[in-house]
Amino acid sequence: xxxxxxNPRYLITVTGKKLTVTCSQNMNHEYMSWYRQDPGLGLRQxxxxxxxxxxxxxxxxxxYKVSRKxxxxxxxxxESPSPNQTSLYFCASSPSPIEEQYFGPGTRLxxx
Amino acid sequence: xxxxxxxxxxxxxQEGDSxxxxxxxxxxxxxxFPWYKQELGKRPQLIIDIRSNVGEKKDQRIAxxxxxxxxxxxxxxxxxxxxxxxxxxxxxxxAGNDMRFGAGTRLxxxP
Numbered sequence: 001x002x003x004x005x006x007n008p009r010y011l012i013t014v015t016g017k018k019l020t021v022t023c024s025q026n027m028n029h030e031y032m033s034w035y036r037q038d039p040g041l042g043l044r045q046x047x048x049x050x051x052x053x054x055x056x057x058x059x060x061x062x063x064y065k066v067s068r069k070x071x072x073x074x075x076x077x078x079e080s081p082s083p084n085q086t087s088l089y090f091c092a093s094s095p096s097p098i099e100e101q102y103f104g105p106g107t108r109l110x111x112x
Numbered sequence: 113x114x115x116x117x118x119x120x121x122x123x124x125x126q127e128g129d130s131x132x133x134x135x136x137x138x139x140x141x142x143x144x145f146p147w148y149k150q151e152l153g154k155r156p157q158l159i160i161d162i163r164s165n166v167g168e169k170k171d172q173r174i175a176x177x178x179x180x181x182x183x184x185x186x187x188x189x190x191x192x193x194x195x196x197x198x199x200x201x202x203x204x205x206x207a208g209n210d211m212r213f214g215a216g217t218r219l220x221x222x223p
Binding site for chain 1: 113118121143144146155156157158161163201203205208209210211212213214215216
């Protein structure tokens, strides 16, 4: 089954404790993105990747890191999480930036 | 960078009526404009998209129009049904390969 998976689905952590949210797709897509969703602000792109080893900042990259060592995986890293990073995070993939994006199920992160 | 504004933020219609959601964008180089539907507790899913070389696209009860000169595009849903109730997001893909979303419209279809 073609899908985008994210783990964990729910995470409660404390300020400053490094964490990684994994994202994996099995559709051989070139383009992958991370978004955060906050009430009233829609979906804001954090980082995107056009291909392996190619990543670019989106609209709100501060406080986040990503890597694209393999085509199928695109982990999101929070080196020192802060409460303002409490949000719902979605990973997405598509063949290119101008084609349908397939979203993962979301990761609800709470930073206390 | 690209900036996408979406209106209205909430929309309530009677079942069977039409619903229209409008978006404007700032980057004249944007060339891809998708619309996503997000039901409560679910992930966003594409419902229709349009490219900059097309003025209108229709898929059953859903249509999208694009005005490149004015830099705005709209989603039209006809004969609305209760299952159309959801949050709808417009988006624009800029020249830099990034994707900017509008803030969303919560559509409620009253039976």
